[in-house]
Amino acid sequence: MYRESRVLMDTYCTITVVSDSRKEAQGAIEAGYGEIKxxxxxxxxxxxxxxxxxxxxxxxxxxxxxxxxxxDIL
Incomplete structure (x- = not known):
C-alpha cells in the first residue's frame, strides 16, 4: 500500500493506492493529483x-x- 498527502484546494488530500508495484502506485497517485489540480x-x-x-x-x-x-460538479 502506498500513500501520499498534499495540500490542494486549500485542504489536505491523501491518496492511497494498493499495488504490488511502487512505480504503478506512484503513477496512479500522480494521475489522481492531476485530476484534483x-x-x-x-x-x-x-x-x-x-x-x-x-x-x-x-x-x-x-x-x-x-x-x-x-x-458535473454543479
Whole structure:
C-alpha cells in the first residue's frame, strides 16, 4: 500500500493506492493529483480566470459555457 498527502484546494488530500508495484502506485497517485489540480483550476473562485469566477462575473447577465467537469460538479 502506498500513500501520499498534499495540500490542494486549500485542504489536505491523501491518496492511497494498493499495488504490488511502487512505480504503478506512484503513477496512479500522480494521475489522481492531476485530476484534483485540474478541478482546482476550474473551480477556484479566488482565481479570476477560473470557470467559477466567470460564472459569478456573468451571473444574471449572460450564459457562460463551462467544461463538462464543472457542469458535473454543479
Amino acid at each position: 485540474k478541478l482546482e483550476t476550474l473551480l477556484n473562485y479566488f482565481a479570476a480566470d477560473s470557470e467559477i469566477s466567470e460564472i459569478n462575473r456573468n451571473a444574471g447577465i449572460k450564459p457562460v459555457r463551462v467544461s463538462k467537469d464543472t457542469l
